[in-house]
Every structure is written in C-alpha cells, then in structure tokens.
Amino acid sequence: xxxxxxxxxxxxxxxxxxxxxxxxxxxxxxxxxxxxxxxxxxxxxxxxxxxxxxxxxxxxxxxxxxxxxxxxxxxxxxxxxxxxxxxxxxxxxxxxxxxxxxxxxxxxxxxxxxxxxxxxxxxxxxxxxxxxxxxxxxxxxxxxxxxxxxxxxxxxxxxxxxxxxxxxxxxxxxxxxxxxxxxxxxxxxxxxxxxxxxxxxxxxxxxxxxxxxxxxxxxxxxxxxxxxxxxxxxxxxxxxxxxxxxxxxxxxxxxxxxxxxxxxxxxxxxxxxxxxxxxxxxxxxxxxxxxxxxxxxxxxxxxxxxxxxxxxxxxxxxxxxxxxxxxxxxxxxxxxxxxxxxxxxxxxxxxxxxxxxxxxxxxxxxxxxxxxxxxxxxxxxxxxxx
Numbered sequence: 001x002x003x004x005x006x007x008x009x010x011x012x013x014x015x016x017x018x019x020x021x022x023x024x025x026x027x028x029x030x031x032x033x034x035x036x037x038x039x040x041x042x043x044x045x046x047x048x049x050x051x052x053x054x055x056x057x058x059x060x061x062x063x064x065x066x067x068x069x070x071x072x073x074x075x076x077x078x079x080x081x082x083x084x085x086x087x088x089x090x091x092x093x094x095x096x097x098x099x100x101x102x103x104x105x106x107x108x109x110x111x112x113x114x115x116x117x118x119x120x121x122x123x124x125x126x127x128x129x130x131x132x133x134x135x136x137x138x139x140x141x142x143x144x145x146x147x148x149x150x151x152x153x154x155x156x157x158x159x160x161x162x163x164x165x166x167x168x169x170x171x172x173x174x175x176x177x178x179x180x181x182x183x184x185x186x187x188x189x190x191x192x193x194x195x196x197x198x199x200x201x202x203x204x205x206x207x208x209x210x211x212x213x214x215x216x217x218x219x220x221x222x223x224x225x226x227x228x229x230x231x232x233x234x235x236x237x238x239x240x241x242x243x244x245x246x247x248x249x250x251x252x253x254x255x256x257x258x259x260x261x262x263x264x265x266x267x268x269x270x271x272x273x274x275x276x277x278x279x280x281x282x283x284x285x286x287x288x289x290x291x292x293x294x295x296x297x298x299x300x301x302x303x304x305x306x307x308x309x310x311x312x313x314x315x316x317x318x319x320x321x322x323x324x325x326x327x328x329x330x331x332x333x334x335x336x337x338x339x340x341x342x343x344x345x346x347x348x349x350x351x352x353x354x355x356x357x358x359x360x361x362x363x364x365x366x367x368x369x370x371x372x373x374x375x376x377x378x379x380x381x382x383x384x385x386x
Contacts, residue, residue, distance in 0.1 A: 001375060002031045004091035004114075006101045008075055010036040011045040014198050016258055017171040017288055018097050019045050024172075024364035030371075033089050035082060037075070044258070053081045073129035075104040083108055092375040093117065095367075099124035099135060106137050115374040116143040122285035122306060125155040126277070132160040139165065144374055146367070148285045149307025167370060170310075171288060172363030175355050178262045178295040181347070191223045191337045194268040194298075196256060196289040199231030202282045204274035204303065206237060210326035211274070211333060212246045218334055223249055226268070228256040265296040269343065270336055275305045276323040286311045291358050294350030299343050301332050313353040316346055 003025065011019045022032050034050040055063070059076035066072040086094075086108060094109050094116045096102035102118030109116040118138060124130055125147075138145070138161075145166040147153045153168055197203040205227060212225065227237075227250065234252060241247040256264055265271070271293035275284045286307040293300050300316065302308050303323040312320065319336055321328040336343075 001093070001371065002033070002089065002091045003371060004086060004089055004094050005032060005034045006077075006094055006096040006105045007034060007036040008098070008101055009038045009040055010034050010047075010050055011041055013041060013044075013255065013258065015097075019047075020172070020174070020360055021364065021367065022047060024360055025368065028364055028368055030368070033091065035077075035085055037077065051085050053078050053085060067129055073100050073103070073127075073134060075100050077101075077104045077108075079108065083112070086112055086114065093371050095119065095371065099130060099138075102138055102143065103134055106141050106143060109143070110141045116141065117146060117370060117374055118143055119146045119148075120152055120156055121148055122152065123282045125152055125159065126281045126283045128281050130159065132158075135159055135161070144370065146370065149310050151307045151310070152285060167366075169363055169366045169370070170358050171286060171291070172360035173288065173291045173295055173354060173358055174360045175295040175351065178265070178292065178297075178351075180351070181266055181297045189221045191219065191221050191270075192268045193223065193225045193270055193272050193333070194228065194265065194293075195225070195272050196228045196261070196292075197273060197287065199227075199229050199233040199237060199252075200282070201233065201278035201280075202275055202284060203229075203233075204276040204323070205233070206240055207274045207276065207324060207326045207329055208272060209237065209241050209244055209246055209250065211330040212249065213244050214327055214330040215334060218330075219337055221337065223337075225250045225272075226253050227251070228253045228264070230255050261292055262296060265293060265298055268298060269340075270301060270333075271298045272301045272333065273308075274301075274303050274321065274323070274326075274329050275308060276303060277305070284308060291354055294347070295354045297344070297347030297351050299336055299346040300350060301329070301336055303329070311353075311358065313349045316349055316353075319346075 026032050035053055037054055039050060039052050055076040055078055063076050094114050096105055096118045099118060099120050145156060145161050146169050147156055148171050153166055156166055238252055241250045273290060277283050284306040290300055290311050301319045304320050305323040309317060319332045321332045
C-alpha cells in the first residue's frame with residue numbers, strides 16, 4: 001500500500017505524533033510519502049519521501065487575512081503542483097493530518113478518485129474558524145475521520161460528521177523508550193515539578209504560577225518548577241512569575257529535544273500541565289507530554305479538560321483539577337506532595353495505563369486497518385476541477 005500524508009508543515013516539534021505514525025507505518029511495510037507546504041526540523045525529523053508544495057505569497061496573505069479577519073480557514077495548497085505530485089506518487093489513499101489539511105485536499109481527492117482519511121486533534125475542532133460548513137465537503141466526498149478522544153468525537157459529530165464515518169484512535173507512544181523508574185521523595189527535601197508544552201494560552205501555565213503563590217506556607221518542603229517549551233506567551237509568563245514573586249522557584253528552560261525527554265523526566269518527582277480552553281476556543285486533544293510523563297512513571301497533576309481524563313487511569317484522577325482554577329490546582333499539588341510514599345504506585349499505574357491503551361503499536365495497527373478498509377472501497381473520480 002502507498003499512502004500520501006497531507007500536512008501544512010512537516011514536522012513541528014509539537015507534532016511528534018505525526019512523525020511517529022509515519023515511521024510506524026513505514027516499519028509495518030507501508031510506502032509513505034509526505035506532501036507539505038513547508039518543512040521544519042528536517043535534521044531532527046529526517047524522512048526521505050517529502051515533497052514541499054509552497055503556496056504563492058499572495059495565497060499565504062489571503063489565507064492569513066481570511067483566518068484572522070474573517071474567521072475562515074481555507075488552506076491554499078497549490079492545486080496544479082499538488083495534482084502533479086499525486087499523479088506521480090499514485091497513492092492508494094490520502095491521510096490528512098488535521099481538519100484544515102483535509103478540507104484543503106478534498107477537491108483533489110474527489111477529482112483523482114483517491115480515498116481520503118482525515119485525522120482531527122483539537123484546534124481543528126474547537127477554534128472559531130472551524131464550522132460545519134468548513135467540513136461539509138469532506139462528508140459529501142465520503143471521507144473517513146479519526147479523532148483522538150471521546151471528547152473530540154462529540155465535537156466532530158456536532159460539526160456534521162456522520163456517526164458511521166468516525167473512529168476513535170488514540171495517539172500512541174513507545175513506552176519502551178522510557179525506563180521503569182521508582183519514584184520516592186527526593187533526598188534534598190525538594191518537590192521537583194516539570195511542565196512541558198508550547199507556551200500558548202491553552203497550556204494554562206499562568207494558572208500554575210498563580211497556584212504556586214497560593215501554596216506558600218502550606219508546603220512542608222521547598223519546591224522547584226521547570227517549564228520546558230517555547231511560544232508566544234513566554235515573555236508574559238516570565239514577567240508574571242517575577243511580578244508574583246515566584247521567579248526564584250520557576251525556571252523557563254527552553255525547548256526540550258524530543259530524544260532527551262526520557263532522560264529529562266527522570267530528574268523530577270511529578271509532571272504538571274494545567275490545560276484550559278483558550279478564548280479563541282483552542283483546546284487540547286490528548287497531550288503527548290502527559291502520555292510521556294506517565295510512561296516515565298511520573299505522577300501527573302493536570303486538569304479536567306478535553307481528552308485529558310481519558311489519558312489518566314481512573315485511580316489517578318484525584319489529581320485532576322478544575323480547569324482555569326489556580327486554587328484547586330494548588331490543592332492537588334499539595335495533596336500529591338504530601339503523599340510521597342504513594343508516588344511509585346501512582347507512577348506505575350500511569351505507565352500500565354499507557355501500555356494498555358496508548359501504545360504506538362496499537363495506534364499503527366488501528367490506522368492500518370482503517371486505511372486498508374478505505375483503500376478497498378472503489379473511489380470514483382469526479383469531473384476535473386480547476
């Protein structure tokens with residue numbers, strides 16, 4: 001089988017799940033090709049069969065204006081170059097990553113008679129630019145949909161997807177990359193917290209900073225918080241930490257190399273990610289960092305947000321705070337800090353949950369079954385468009 005992956009960019013640091021899936025399918029014997037408008041992190045994410053099809057400058061400008069000013073998301077893949085690439089590759093199926101890429105490629109999928117599967121994650125479901133009319137051509141074309149959580153499925157149905165066309169397939173993780181670690185109270189009498197993620201509104205790191213203020217005088221040991229990641233909110237977060245008086249315990253560490261994550265996580269007692277819905281509607285799917293932290297046997301303090309509860313074993317959900325509530329987040333962190341004798345059990349339960357429900361092998365096999373099912377359905381080319 002030959003699969004053409006459709007991305008706007010290949011491959012962002014925050015989109016490791018796409019890269020892992022491509023490599024997983026390749027390992028399973030599938031011939032993979034990637035069509036993208038831009039390539040980033042090529043050294044860190046090498047892959048031989050990538051074609052870059054950049055839109056014209058005027059198309060990029062029109063896209064930006066439509067998205068920001070009119071609230072309309074219509075990514076401009078160059079029609080002629082993309083058509084030519086697909087005719088050369090002759091894929092059995094198209095796999096579009098994110099709804100916007102699926103909406104952009106659907107006219108050519110219909111024209112060339114190539115079955116289309118679209119993987120939705122979060123922003124492409126909840127941000128204001130995505131409405132039922134955005135995805136109506138997908139359902140009219142017979143495209144199949146994948147979501148990564150029950151939360152995402154509910155929203156996709158609201159956006160008009162026929163129930164029989166959507167499958168839930170969790171993003172997977174290779175837990176063997178993370179050695180089993182016994183978690184106990186550190187000998188330095190310091191509670192060591194780590195957060196990893198893009199510094200954007202939906203990650204809620206400002207709630208974490210406010211929670212640290214509320215923990216003053218209530219925590220028996222000292223605390224250290226390292227936040228790994230870059231993004232547009234970094235300067236504001238650094239300034240907020242200083243103004244709240246917690247700059248001495250919080251360090252913004254910059255981007256973490258994905259290859260170093262297993263080693264990096266071994267240096268902490270717990271992982272924290274206080275995600276929330278941003279004002280523009282942006283939400284999480286299921287953050288890969290939460291899966292990685294549990295694979296590394298770290299207790300996780302997070303929020304009742306989007307698909308996050310699905311990623312946490314039921315017995316560990318006592319440490320999920322209300323989203324957007326620094327007070328409740330502080331209470332959860334204090335509760336975990338006071339139970340150092342339970343850290344090992346909490347961590348092992350999380351690791352077992354990831355192995356059972358979020359393995360990369362399971363994801364690859366589920367996607368592979370879907371692709372084979374779809375490729376077996378004859379697709380009828382439409383009259384040539386454009």
